[in-house]
Amino acid sequence: MSPIRMQVKVGRGLVLRNPVLTASGTFGYGLEFEPFCDLAALGGIVVKGISPRPRAGNPPPRLVETPCGMLNAIGLQNVGVERFRTEKLPLLREHGATVVVNVYGHEVADYVAVVRALEEETGIAAFELNLSCPNVKEGGLEIGRSPRAIREVTAAVREVTSRPLWVKLTPAVTDIVETAEAAVSGGADALSLINTFPGMVVDVETRRPVLHRGTGGLSGPAIRPLAVALVHRVARAVDVPVIGIGGITSVRDVVEFLLVGATAVQVGTANFHDPALAARLVRELDAWCEARGVADVRELVGALEENR
Numbered sequence: 001m002s003p004i005r006m007q008v009k010v011g012r013g014l015v016l017r018n019p020v021l022t023a024s025g026t027f028g029y030g031l032e033f034e035p036f037c038d039l040a041a042l043g044g045i046v047v048k049g050i051s052p053r054p055r056a057g058n059p060p061p062r063l064v065e066t067p068c069g070m071l072n073a074i075g076l077q078n079v080g081v082e083r084f085r086t087e088k089l090p091l092l093r094e095h096g097a098t099v100v101v102n103v104y105g106h107e108v109a110d111y112v113a114v115v116r117a118l119e120e121e122t123g124i125a126a127f128e129l130n131l132s133c134p135n136v137k138e139g140g141l142e143i144g145r146s147p148r149a150i151r152e153v154t155a156a157v158r159e160v161t162s163r164p165l166w167v168k169l170t171p172a173v174t175d176i177v178e179t180a181e182a183a184v185s186g187g188a189d190a191l192s193l194i195n196t197f198p199g200m201v202v203d204v205e206t207r208r209p210v211l212h213r214g215t216g217g218l219s220g221p222a223i224r225p226l227a228v229a230l231v232h233r234v235a236r237a238v239d240v241p242v243i244g245i246g247g248i249t250s251v252r253d254v255v256e257f258l259l260v261g262a263t264a265v266q267v268g269t270a271n272f273h274d275p276a277l278a279a280r281l282v283r284e285l286d287a288w289c290e291a292r293g294v295a296d297v298r299e300l301v302g303a304l305e306e307n308r
């Protein structure tokens with residue numbers, strides 16, 4: 001047993017066994033990664049965005065590699081809330097995973113419907129509202145860009161759940177503090193940031209966009225410094241926990257997010273090339289702390305020394 005205290009609190013008294021989670025859409029429903037990774041060893045698994053009905057997503061090509069990153073336009077393919085409830089959740093419970101359900105909808109009623117359908121289930125630690133997906137024509141990003149709409153969706157979901165409610169923000173706004181404050185005023189217990197940046201790749205021979213949908217969301221190491229700066233800003237502006245996401249591939253990246261004020265982090269794109277990474281980062285964070293005399297991982301949160 002390591003002597004390092006790794007637990008963190010992320011809203012409404014929810015205690016995670018450590019601050020390393022996996023990010024929505026990059027770890028399936030968790031079950032796909034079970035052969036590579038002890039799901040119960042992670043701080044949590046944020047499952048693929050769940051909508052009221054199943055979605056097939058966008059036509060291919062839906063993924064393209066970019067320098068230090070990846071562009072995706074999956075279009076929120078998922079099994080829908082009913083199959084998630086009856087097929088996926090019972091297995092996740094058996095594995096002892098800490099499950100965060102990422103919720104997606106086109107309008108307020110969709111978010112409410114998904115959360116309502118799952119509220120009575122056991123084995124869900126928190127809901128995370130995806131108000132930020134750039135890959136569907138309507139809904140997500142429009143909601144995610146409007147402080148008024150963010151407040152409205154968050155407040156409507158707050159009414160129907162007693163669980164911790166996390167709101168995931170898009171970086172594609174002029175002032176992320178405005179959208180962060182809107183989520184908190186609507187009742188968010190924690191904020192997850194960031195989702196992907198809108199991007200585009202063009203095939204110069206065909207003169208067409210590579211992705212069928214034209215544009216997609218940029219993720220991976222290319223966005224990490226952008227994400228770190230946004231987490232740093234938001235963590236100083238709000239008094240709820242912030243969960244840092246964007247381009248994490250190493251334990252140094254995890255610590256970087258904690259230092260600028262994230263209470264926990266989510267590992268995304270990196271899971272695709274190393275499905276065992278998230279579980280290894282938990283062990284490496286423990287070792288990193290031990291080697292530096294950090295007895296409690298919470299000592300790192302917001303411990304950045306600002307330059308004067």
Ligand SMILES: Cc1cc2nc3c(=O)[nH]c(=O)nc-3n(C[C@H](O)[C@H](O)[C@H](O)COP(=O)(O)O)c2cc1C
Nearest residue numbers: 023024025049072130194195219220246247268269
């Ligand atoms: C293929 C793919 C699918 C994604 N699907 C979702 C999703 O369903 N809901 C969501 O909130 N974010 C989704 N995201 C965004 C990630 O959770 C994460 O916020 C983003 O990729 C930045 O982290 P990263 O650079 O570590 O990947 C997806 C990202 C990728 C690459």
